[in-house]
């Protein structure tokens with residue numbers, strides 16, 4: 001079997017790691033990976049459903065790819081496919097919809113459809129199960145291998161929290177994880193490919209260990225001993241799950257970098273409670289203070305949702321004051337998106353879209369100052385950078401341990417090397 005396969009991945013790094021693992025299976029079976037902008041025999045769209053905008057983007061992509069090659073197999077998977085398969089099947093030309101828990105069947109199902117088209121079976125037979133959605137009980141192991149220097153390793157899936165705005169637990173199911181021993185084995189495979197940095201990803205990464213009776217700290221300890229991997233990052237961790245033990249481990253000078261991505265979501269306790277988050281602003285402040293005490297130059301990126309129902313101007317200003325008081329290194333800003341089947345969608349006091357836009361703009365201005373303060377704090381310091389392979393305008397770039405993007409003149413000998421520089 002040979003042909004061209006193209007993947008398009010929307011959403012989070014978990015989806016990226018899964019797409020990469022799925023694509024490897026096609027490549028192992030003789031397929032050539034091509035860009036989704038070119039003509040392929042198979043298009044796979046790995047969708048996201050975190051906002052209404054993400055759903056729309058998936059629908060547009062499906063139509064575009066279908067018209068790019070009317071004879072191609074078009075397969076759709078991911079969170080949007082899990083939650084709204086009928087909506088996707090109603091788009092003309094979709095051959096296969098696989099729920100989040102059926103991703104592992106992708107290669108087999110697509111091959112069956114292709115075989116049908118080549119006349120070995122009737123097309124009707126191959127289309128007799130265009131949609132498979134199940135109850136999200138298993139876990140599909142995955143890591144990315146698209147970059148030469150860094151890999152995203154999936155350690156956990158699903159979430160048992162019920163934040164009032166979030167559809168992810170519906171799309172990804174209950175919290176479950178891959179055992180420590182299996183992850184060590186995957187990290188060794190990644191190292192064998194010459195990759196030096198791993199980013200641990202999951203839906204609720206810090207909740208690691210529930211389904212196997214292990215813990216996140218045991219995973220960290222085990223990964224430290226994988227030869228060849230020199231750096232680990234944690235993609236994101238809930239504030240209530242960052243323990244003193246985890247912070248001390250990271251501060252102790254092992255392979256885990258001083259880089260934190262912590263979802264705050266709001267700097268108002270009233271809104272945090274309406275969001276059903278599991279911490280207060282006071283708890284969050286304590287965590288950031290402890291991080292800075294142990295690691296004064298750590299990068300602390302946070303997620304923030306603005307325009308949540310009930311966030312009036314005073315609530316928004318309260319959130320801004322809290323941000324100023326904790327001085328994050330970076331804010332990822334999201335306007336609240338009203339999602340069906342979530343409690344917050346029915347809350348009164350929904351915020352007008354224009355107001356949300358204006359607040360996003362104000363937060364972006366604040367973010368510029370936060371990030372530039374962080375860069376100033378680090379200027380003149382020595383840090384280690386892992387240089388990546390991308391070449392742009394004669395330059396190459398890499399990230400310091402504390403997630404500062406550094407550029408220098410392109411030198412192919414530095415790709416994949418960890419080099420000490422002065423910021």
Ligand code: SF4
Nearest residue numbers: 159161162163166168
């Ligand atoms: S912690 Fe909350 S926001 Fe994050 S995936 Fe779970 S329910 Fe969604």
